[in-house]
Amino acid sequence: MNIFDRGRDHAIAVFRIVIGVLFVCHGAQKLFGVLGSKGAVSITDWPAGPAGLIEFVGGVLIIIGLGTRIAALISSGAMAYAYFVVHQPAGLLPIQNKGELAAVYAWVFLLLAFTGPGAWAVDRVLAARKHEQALVNA
Numbered sequence: 001m002n003i004f005d006r007g008r009d010h011a012i013a014v015f016r017i018v019i020g021v022l023f024v025c026h027g028a029q030k031l032f033g034v035l036g037s038k039g040a041v042s043i044t045d046w047p048a049g050p051a052g053l054i055e056f057v058g059g060v061l062i063i064i065g066l067g068t069r070i071a072a073l074i075s076s077g078a079m080a081y082a083y084f085v086v087h088q089p090a091g092l093l094p095i096q097n098k099g100e101l102a103a104v105y106a107w108v109f110l111l112l113a114f115t116g117p118g119a120w121a122v123d124r125v126l127a128a129r130k131h132e133q134a135l136v137n138a
Helices: 003-032 048-064 068-090 100-115 122-137
Strands: none
Touching: 003 048, 003 100, 048 068, 068 100
């Protein structure tokens, strides 16, 4: 692994952590009524409740790098749903329908689903342990 690969993995990790923290904040707003929210919603309130749960849990998983690809794919789908169902009917372009953030999150999480977690991820620790165990058992 050359220096650019190592730098890329660290950059992806920082990117993943920052995006995860921002996403958790959106979930916390919905679920707990904090961070300038007008009030909490129940997880059974459609679509805000399930969206808040995906934002909070998905964001935490993405921050720590556990099940990153799956969490990112689910989060991407939730944000694509938010864009097309909630925002897009108000106008064709994201700038018209106030859906820029949902569109950006959808693409960002799709990118993480393909790139993986980068450095400093629980996924990497688990994979290393599994590899070491396979070598011991071989």
